[in-house]
Amino acid sequence: MQINFDDYISILIHHTDLTLTGFVKEKLLPFRLAPEQNLIMMLLWDKDGLHQNEIAERLQKDKTNITRMICNLERKGFIYRVISEDRRALRVYLTPMGKALCCEVMPIMEEFNQLVCQGISAEEMELLRRILHKISNNLR
Secondary structure, three states: OOOOHHHOHHHHHHHHHHHHHHHHHHHHHHHOOOHHHHHHHHHHHHOOOEEHHHHHHHHOOOHHHHHHHHHHHHHOOOEEEEEOOOOOOEEEEEOHHHHHHHHHHHHHHHHHHHHHHOOOOHHHHHHHHHHHHHHHHHOO
16 A cells, blocks of 8 residues: 555644754754743743643643643743642742843744744635644544
């Protein structure tokens, strides 16, 4: 049986993910940030003091992986954790070093976004968003 890999959307998505992740990984290397750690930082740059569980939900990652990544970011001096008011959850905050990192990393992420979206119309981007959401929902 002959398999045409171009017919499998999962392979195309996988190759695209590897390409995107590899590019971001290389750009973030000088800042000691892994691509997934950067996603946590981006959430905190947008809204500091998120609950650890909220970070897990927003990134659709299991709590164990989020805890591990947060511990690594804490060791690097980018964030710190505080027991929240109800004492059942942890809030995550940026340190001054973590806040300052935003000024260096966000221009790189903006450049990355522009590069990825180059030649793609607003209508195509909206269609892509809808299709990717449908794919995700199909698998839930």
